[in-house]
Amino acid sequence: MTQKGTKNNLPPKWPDRILEFFCSSTLVEEMQGDLLELYEKWTCRYGIRKAKFLYILHAIRFLRPYAFKKISIKHNSGIMIMNYVTFVFRRLLRSKTISAINICGLVLGLASALIIYLWVEDERRVDNFHSKGDRLYRVYMRQHFGDQTSAGYNSPALLPETLKNDFPEIEYASGYAKVLRLSQQGDTYESFQLDDKVYKMRGSRAGEDFFNMFSYPLLAGTAANALNDPNGIAISRKMANLFFGDVERAFGSTLKFGSENISRDVAVTAVFEDLPSTASDQFDYLVNWDYWVEHDDFKKSWGHFGTYTYVQLKDGSDPALLEKKLVGYLDERLNIKKESNVKIELGLQHFGDQYLYGNFENGRPTGGRITYVNSMAIAALVILIIACINFMNLSAATSLKRAREVGVRKVAGASRGNLILQFMGETFILAAFSIVVALITVYLILPAFNQLTEKQIILPWRELKFIGNVVLTLTIVGIVAGSYPALLLSAFKPARALKGKVIFSSRTTGFGKGMVVFQFALSILLIILTMVVGFQTSYIKNKDIGYNRENVIYLRLEGALIKNYKAFKREAMRLPGVAYVDRSSQTPHTMGLNGPFVDWEGKHPDQSVNFIPTSVGYDYVKLLGLKIIEGRDYSDEFPADTTGFIVSESGIREMGLKDPLGATITVFNKKGPIIGIVNDFNGQSLHHSLTPIVIDFKESLNFGTILVRTKPGQTEEGINSLRKAYSTYNPGYAFTYSFLDDAFQRLYQSEQIISKLSSVFGSLSIFISCLGLFGLAVYAAEQRTREMGIRKVLGATTAQIFLLFSRGFVKLIVVSILIAVPLAWLAANAWLQRFAYRIDLAWWIFALASALALLLALLTIGSTAVKAGVRNPVDTLRTE
Amino acid sequence: MRKTQLGEFEEIVLLIVATLGDNAYGVSIKEAIELQTGRDLSISAIHATLHRLQKKGYVKSFMGGASAERGGRRKRFFSITPLGTRALHAIRELREQLWNQVPHNVVNPKTT
Numbered sequence: 001m002t003q004k005g006t007k008n009n010l011p012p013k014w015p016d017r018i019l020e021f022f023c024s025s026t027l028v029e030e031m032q033g034d035l036l037e038l039y040e041k042w043t044c045r046y047g048i049r050k051a052k053f054l055y056i057l058h059a060i061r062f063l064r065p066y067a068f069k070k071i072s073i074k075h076n077s078g079i080m081i082m083n084y085v086t087f088v089f090r091r092l093l094r095s096k097t098i099s100a101i102n103i104c105g106l107v108l109g110l111a112s113a114l115i116i117y118l119w120v121e122d123e124r125r126v127d128n129f130h131s132k133g134d135r136l137y138r139v140y141m142r143q144h145f146g147d148q149t150s151a152g153y154n155s156p157a158l159l160p161e162t163l164k165n166d167f168p169e170i171e172y173a174s175g176y177a178k179v180l181r182l183s184q185q186g187d188t189y190e191s192f193q194l195d196d197k198v199y200k201m202r203g204s205r206a207g208e209d210f211f212n213m214f215s216y217p218l219l220a221g222t223a224a225n226a227l228n229d230p231n232g233i234a235i236s237r238k239m240a241n242l243f244f245g246d247v248e249r250a251f252g253s254t255l256k257f258g259s260e261n262i263s264r265d266v267a268v269t270a271v272f273e274d275l276p277s278t279a280s281d282q283f284d285y286l287v288n289w290d291y292w293v294e295h296d297d298f299k300k301s302w303g304h305f306g307t308y309t310y311v312q313l314k315d316g317s318d319p320a321l322l323e324k325k326l327v328g329y330l331d332e333r334l335n336i337k338k339e340s341n342v343k344i345e346l347g348l349q350h351f352g353d354q355y356l357y358g359n360f361e362n363g364r365p366t367g368g369r370i371t372y373v374n375s376m377a378i379a380a381l382v383i384l385i386i387a388c389i390n391f392m393n394l395s396a397a398t399s400l401k402r403a404r405e406v407g408v409r410k411v412a413g414a415s416r417g418n419l420i421l422q423f424m425g426e427t428f429i430l431a432a433f434s435i436v437v438a439l440i441t442v443y444l445i446l447p448a449f450n451q452l453t454e455k456q457i458i459l460p461w462r463e464l465k466f467i468g469n470v471v472l473t474l475t476i477v478g479i480v481a482g483s484y485p486a487l488l489l490s491a492f493k494p495a496r497a498l499k500g501k502v503i504f505s506s507r508t509t510g511f512g513k514g515m516v517v518f519q520f521a522l523s524i525l526l527i528i529l530t531m532v533v534g535f536q537t538s539y540i541k542n543k544d545i546g547y548n549r550e551n552v553i554y555l556r557l558e559g560a561l562i563k564n565y566k567a568f569k570r571e572a573m574r575l576p577g578v579a580y581v582d583r584s585s586q587t588p589h590t591m592g593l594n595g596p597f598v599d600w601e602g603k604h605p606d607q608s609v610n611f612i613p614t615s616v617g618y619d620y621v622k623l624l625g626l627k628i629i630e631g632r633d634y635s636d637e638f639p640a641d642t643t644g645f646i647v648s649e650s651g652i653r654e655m656g657l658k659d660p661l662g663a664t665i666t667v668f669n670k671k672g673p674i675i676g677i678v679n680d681f682n683g684q685s686l687h688h689s690l691t692p693i694v695i696d697f698k699e700s701l702n703f704g705t706i707l708v709r710t711k712p713g714q715t716e717e718g719i720n721s722l723r724k725a726y727s728t729y730n731p732g733y734a735f736t737y738s739f740l741d742d743a744f745q746r747l748y749q750s751e752q753i754i755s756k757l758s759s760v761f762g763s764l765s766i767f768i769s770c771l772g773l774f775g776l777a778v779y780a781a782e783q784r785t786r787e788m789g790i791r792k793v794l795g796a797t798t799a800q801i802f803l804l805f806s807r808g809f810v811k812l813i814v815v816s817i818l819i820a821v822p823l824a825w826l827a828a829n830a831w832l833q834r835f836a837y838r839i840d841l842a843w844w845i846f847a848l849a850s851a852l853a854l855l856l857a858l859l860t861i862g863s864t865a866v867k868a869g870v871r872n873p874v875d876t877l878r879t880e
Numbered sequence: 881m882r883k884t885q886l887g888e889f890e891e892i893v894l895l896i897v898a899t900l901g902d903n904a905y906g907v908s909i910k911e912a913i914e915l916q917t918g919r920d921l922s923i924s925a926i927h928a929t930l931h932r933l934q935k936k937g938y939v940k941s942f943m944g945g946a947s948a949e950r951g952g953r954r955k956r957f958f959s960i961t962p963l964g965t966r967a968l969h970a971i972r973e974l975r976e977q978l979w980n981q982v983p984h985n986v987v988n989p990k991t992t
Contacts, residue, residue, distance in 0.1 A: 027927075029943075033953030034906035034923050061924040066931050 011039045011052055014461070015059035023067045031062050088426050095398060098775060102394045103434055105771040106481075109387020110438035110473070112764050115449060116380035117469070118442070118457050119757075123373045125278045128352040131215040132312060135171075136351035137319060139163075139309040139326075142363035144343040151360040153178075154305040155346075156330075157293045160207050163309070167325065169317035174207030175289050176281060176308045179592070187556065187587075188283070191258035191733040194243045200734040201239055203285035205292045211270070213312045216279075220251035221270025230291035232269035233257065236284040240271045247271045257287070258559050258733050277456045280355045302333045310351065323348045372754055379758070382522050383765050384473075388481045389515045390772035395427070395485035396512060397779030406489055407497035419490035427482030428474075435474050453753050484511075513812055516773060520816035520853060521823075523766040528824035528849040529831075530755075530762035532841070536832060537755045539839045540748055546681025547588060548625035551712055552740040553719065554705045555726075557583055559733040562703070568729045569617070572708065575725060577718030579711045580623040585704040586614045588624060589744045591683030594691050599666040600655055609654045612683045612691050613667055615698035621646065621678060623709045631661045631676035634697050642697050644675035651692030652677055667694055685747035689836035707740075766853065770860045777809065777861040781868045788868050789876035798869035805865040806858065813857045817850040824849075885936070886967055892917065893929045894968060897939055898960045905944070905955040906930070930958055938964030 015035075019028050035058060042051035092099040130136060139159065142151040157175055164173035180188050189200040211223035211234070218226065219237060226234045233255065235243075240250035250268050257266045266287060275282055293299045299306070313319060326346040336342060349357070349365050359368035409419060443459050450457055460466040561568055565583065572581040586593060594612040620626075621633045629649060634641045645665055652660045652674075662673050683693055710718035719737065726735045745752075781788075788801055796804075825841060832838040886894070896912045897904045910926045913919065933939045944955040960968075979987075 027931075029953050030906060030956040031924075031927065033950040033955060034910075034927075036951045036953065037907045037949070038910075038923060058923050061922050062927065064924065064928055066928060 011055040105390040106434040111441040113380040113384040126355040137348040142345045149363040151363040157299045172209035172312040174210040193256040201284045203283040207289040217273045226270035233266040234270040391481035392484040394775035403497040410494040423486035424482040428478040519769040521819040524820035526762040530758040532828040540686040555737040575721040577714035579709040580619045582619040615696040617699040626678045643672035646676040646695040648693040686837040777864040789873040792873040801869035
């Protein structure tokens with residue numbers, strides 16, 4: 001943070017570069033010196049923002065003739081080039097509308113393509129910045145059960161160390177806990193205390209080798225000793241500043257660390273630089289792995305699949321070979337017999353691939369987020385192509401006016417090659433101008449874009465790769481957009497061109513029409529996909545998931561609360577604004593633990609039903625607003641209830657119980673009757689299909705999440721009174737809570753971002769297409785001026801001419817719709833397969849998008865068509 | 881008249897260069913003028929004028945030593961040349977000559 005701060009205090013670098021480029025080298029030094037001196041004074045007087053502005057302003061004012069470098073001119077080619085540039089700008093000014101459309105389209109296209117490119121690059125950088133990244137692997141586990149295969153990253157906590165001991169190819173190995181307890185999916189915040197400062201920080205546990213493997217720079221301490229002390233802790237710069245003020249004071253000092261159930265002192269053994277936003281595992285502290293594993297019997301067993309394993313191979317080892325050796329590694333340790341129908345295998349995935357390729361298919365990592373990244377990259381390309389096509393169409397459209405120029409040049413002896421070079425050069429000048437404007441645009445909208453996508457992208461001005469790509473884009477855009485008009489114009493026959501009788505052949509206009517169809521087809525495709533993504537996202541956000549997630553907050557059951565939970569609950573239920581308080585072992589929206597945990601009488605040996613188990617107290621059903629369909633809720637009037645279960649409807653159905661109420665089932669060694677049946681509710685995001693839920697009564701089981709329902713409209717009051725109660729019951733732990741509905745929305749974060757992005761770029765693409773259509777309409781109107789004039793003389797009405805004129809364009813749009821709709825259907829359908837709950841691809845989505853495109857197209861050509869219709873034939877026919 | 885082509889702004893800059901002595905460089909000149917005249921100036925205007933004055937031979941310049949203060953960049957110090965001094969004198973003489981010719985009651989109407 002501080003580094004960034006000082007960097008921000010400096011004036012921008014680019015005005016300096018401009019001065020160096022343009023001004024004579026004997027003058028630059030004093031100019032820059034004076035500017036810097038003034039800049040410091042301005043900063044004191046006006047603040048940094050104004051000082052920067054003044055700096056740029058004054059730097060630019062230095063660009064006066066006397067200061068310019070003296071260019072020695074060998075040929076007068078310089079003057080010739082200047083002549084071309086002057087020519088280009090004169091021509092631009094002559095037809096302002098068309099020029100504005102042309103440049104505007106190109107700038108928008110380039111800017112969107114650039115910004116998407118930056119986003120894609122940022123996505124690709126995630127987890128790919130470690131210096132030894134090519135040797136870092138993540139272990140995943142594949143399970144075969146009968147003919148079913150599933151896979152995931154969770155592995156036993158003991159695995160890293162034994163792997164390192166058993167395989168010489170492995171140089172380092174470290175565990176990492178993405179989830180501290182199954183009941184707190186994704187919530188890895190823990191409390192820290194120093195004197196009166198109590199904060200919750202996000203962090204985890206990791207093995208001793210961790211900092212040897214991953215290149216997170218250490219500001220204090222060594223990679224070898226950062227995590228080998230059971231009572232040590234490695235903290236980030238941010239956390240060091242928060243608690244101790246600076247890094248030096250933090251190193252070696254002690255903090256009170258309130259982990260799950262005990263509070264203990266830990267000493268700072270290392271301080272690391274704050275993680276870049278491109279690290280997918282985010283943490284502000286790490287503590288010793290072995291200490292954590294040793295203090296939990298479950299984690300010491302091989303059956304605990306709850307942590308991640310990272311390994312670093314020795315230089316030159318073959319990961320494929322190691323993977324082969326690893327396949328059956330767990331058999332012995334898990335006592336899996338050869339003839340069993342369960343098989344558990346280990347595999348290796350490149351660490352850098354985990355973010356983009358995190359989905360498994362047939363037990364191997366295949367795709368994942370990369371689908372989004374690729375689709376955005378394709379969208380960028382499409383927008384760029386649309387912009388190029390525009391440019392081609394518009395240049396061709398205006399080229400008629402230049403027929404005479406071409407004629408004169410040809411007569412004066414210009415060869416076709418010369419003309420091609422000239423027109424290509426003109427396109428390049430325009431493209432270069434547009435790309436500069438596009439870069440400035442990108443620079444200006446990046447902050448907003450970062451907010452939208454929750455990233456920290458900056459424009460990498462100085463990165464060679466970026467500059468190279470910009471130049472490459474410029475070259476490609478220049479060649480693609482410039483070739484068509486160049487070839488078209490240079491082919492004019494001088495004699496006819498000079499007479500002004502150039503009419504394009506039907507083939508040339510056909511090409512233009514083809515391009516319009518292509519553009520609109522792509523735009524309609526993008527619009528349909530945008531709509532589908534938008535509808536699907538709002539559908540899953542608003543779908544009734546079976547419980548009431550409003551006005552519910554949740555906090556973690558930890559520290560002294562574990563002992564005092566009952567007293568805390570009793571007190572909290574009485575607080576103003578609080579309706580219900582209860583605990584559950586899994587948080588309602590992310591019930592990650594599921595499996596065939598339920599046994600019942602009459603179960604067929606081959607039958608396997610996955611259940612999500614959650615253990616709760618007396619008020620859970622009331623708190624979540626679940627509906628009891630049969631039987632009853634837990635009640636303290638019936639002491640026998642403590643052994644009973646409540647099962648969701650689909651669970652009863654899948655078990656196939658005829659007479660469910662009172663039937664005995666066994667869950668995790670606990671045997672008891674079903675006392676109630678509740679409506680189905682989704683324990684996970686709607687990417688997953690509905691899993692039956694079995695609710696178990698364990699009021700005194702002391703881990704999990706405390707759920708609180710506040711009274712409607714009294715949320716703030718409820719939270720404030722809870723905060724007070726919390727501080728007396730759980731000193732040393734920070735009171736942090738989340739809203740259940742917020743947390744639920746965040747499950748669809750990537751869909752929401754994609755939805756926003758696609759709507760922005762979808763509208764941009766249709767806008768650019770419309771610009772192109774407008775240009776073409778203007779051109780067509782000009783071509784057909786005389787025809788329309790004659791028609792009017794012969795008695796055609798304005799309306800008829802309008803219709804005649806628009807008909808041709810409407811035909812083009814209809815053809816584009818016919819091309820786009822089936823493609824869009826295929827793409828949308830493929831995307832929707834990701835969700836267990838999805839909208840129907842109704843015909844009206846396609847109809848709406850098509851109608852929208854048609855309407856926009858009509859509006860675009862409308863004014864030109866009307867103009868063509870109302871023109872007085874006296875004017876249009878006068879030249880005959 | 882032809883000998884001493886000196887615009888009003890050039891004259892001020894030249895006078896300030898003479899006033900500042902050893903410490904006449906871009907920023908100090910800019911600030912001195914701003915202080916004396918109350919005008920808001922752009923640094924590039926000062927540079928351009930100094931450049932012009934040097935071309936006319938009224939000032940000469942040399943590069944000073946580097947300091948850490950300005951990002952390690954040296955200052956260009958200016959000093960007035962004898963030709964510059966003569967030009968200032970000439971312009972002042974001309975002014976006084978003209979002032980002396982203006983009737984007293986025209987320039988000081990209130991006192992009469």
